[in-house]
Amino acid sequence: MNMSRNPFYLQDILSADQFIKSELLLVVRTADRMKKLVETKGGEETLKGKIMTALFYEPSSRTFGSFIAAMQRLGGGVIPIQGVQYSSVSKGETLADTVRTFGSYSDIVVLRHPEVGSAKIAAEFCDKPVINAGDGVGEHPTQALLDFYTITRHFQDISGLTVTMVGDLLNGRTIHSLSKLLSLYRPLTLNLVSPEILRLPQELLRILKDRKMRVHETENLGDVIGDSDVLYVTRVQKERFTDLTSYERLKHQYIVTPTLLRKAKKTAIILHPLPRVGEITMDVDLDPRALYIREQMVNGMYIRMALLSLILTKRA
Incomplete structure (x- = not known):
């Protein structure tokens, strides 16, 4: 693979179906680099000036927290939205309007929503990349990536x-x-x-x-x-x-x-x-x-750092 080519640049992550083997290997290699980065330096400023909206319609601690940690370790900023009952959503605002609003404030939107297919709908209306952080009983591709990463390390x-x-x-x-x-x-x-x-x-x-x-x-x-x-x-x-x-x-x-x-x-x-x-x-x-406590959990941060870096920077 030509390592200068980055197939993830400005792309949505909506389903595990979208990955091919070469792309999985690129994510794994990038996560390895992020792991080494965190262990040696704590982080870097790769995404300085970039902002991520974490828009969570369902409760979350690990996924929500690890995405925020991932963005901050890469020097980026975060708009954390959890508990939409206190937002315009409670007034009847549509998902399309909400993601367009936060897409205008940020460079990438991470969405968790109770309805299957919600991430795909969000991606259709948002002009910034959307990452599916769980759409009801549908999919959770970033969790699958961290699980896959944990397996491949062993x-x-x-x-x-x-x-x-x-x-x-x-x-x-x-x-x-x-x-x-x-x-x-x-x-x-x-x-x-x-x-x-x-x-x-x-x-x-x-x-x-x-x-x-x-x-x-x-x-x-x-x-x-x-x-x-x-x-x-x-x-x-x-x-x-x-x-x-x-x-x-x-x-x-x-x-x-x-x-x-x-x-x-x-x-x-x-x-x-x-x-x-x-x-x-x-x-x-x-x-x-x-491994669920000692490795799998922290691997989630490395994988999400890898994805954010790949999506928001041109070079792999």
């Missing part, structure tokens, strides 16, 4: 791995985006572990199979944990349930414990997009295979 060749995804696969937007990225790396095997009513959306399952992924669906985590190189655990999403009785019945169907992990490979890694609500017990945090 396995030299990911194409032969077995990745096991556990929990709410129906509503888990991180699952939807990460599975699409992983589908670029055949013959990777994907185990999908969930209750029947929380299975991966059938349209996405069809897409993955059309891409020749090896996909196996099961309700029994114990059957597949021993073969797993990556265990990707997600919470059952209470906010997506209208029937709380069903939520209470399903929320702890899968709990990862030290006892369960005795069946797992010594070389396996355990990931979780967080927050967790009991599906991984606290004593698992001490297991060296558990």
